[in-house]
Amino acid sequence: MAKALISHGTVAQNRKARHEYAIDETVEAGIMLTGSEVKSLRLGRCTLLESFAQPENGELFLINAHIPAYEGASHFQHNERRKRKLLLHRREIDRLMAAVGRKGMTLVPLSLYFNDRGKAKVQLGLAKGKTHVDRRDDIKKREWQREQARVMRAKG
Template sequence: MKSRESGKVVCTNKKAYHDFTIEQVIEAGMVLNGPEIKSLRAGKANLKDGYAQIRKNELFLYNVHISPYTFATQEVPDPLRARKLLLHRREINKLIGKLKEQGYTLVPLKIYLNAQGRAKLALGLAKGKKHYDKRAALKQKESDRELQRIMRRG
């Protein structure tokens, strides 16, 4: 799917690209409270240990920390609460089919605000990397850097 991102990136999950092979990126909306969206606009979120799961044919986001907004007048929600993600039914059905295959998981890649100011989440359909895959990726990255240095020198 195309990412219609044109706004501000709130936070990214760099570790996801190291630990997983991302096969598909899905854009989903998030159900948030008023203080949470204010906190996101201030850039106070952490995706490090987050994951998404399907429960009762609905998609939920777990372990994503959105810091409480300091100037909130209403009751502050739990920063680690489960948040519902908004996708079309056919997209959820496709994900259910993919997640039944062994080794697939849904990992949050980044939270951003689109042009209309709505919070969106880029979810990655991911497969876990083995330890030797991570080492091979690091070697490839290092060789690419070395090649860039040589090209820059002339």
């Protein structure tokens, strides 16, 4: 039986991004894709690990996102890790480029999905890298919240 196509909904998530970065704000951006890339995404095949968005010549590009080749395509195959242009309004691009220019800030893709109209979108996070100490603090907070919930359940 053939695999079901994804007409809308999440194709890929970058779960590691929320662990390694402190996300300040999120932005939705369109993405320029070729036909075989869209077909591959509709099959749910994409990896956002180790990918990032980078400004270049006044535009934003998604770098190192892996979209595997579509088996049904003929000789028009795409490069699996090529730079893909992100589609945003000029004002948003300028604001994000200024934010990335600050020390330690980066744009990380959090998820890639199809919206209700069937268009491929990328959710970008404006983020700052966490240190080892920050990650440990997050773990301590999580454990403390679990312990509080456990005590509250035991009481009543």
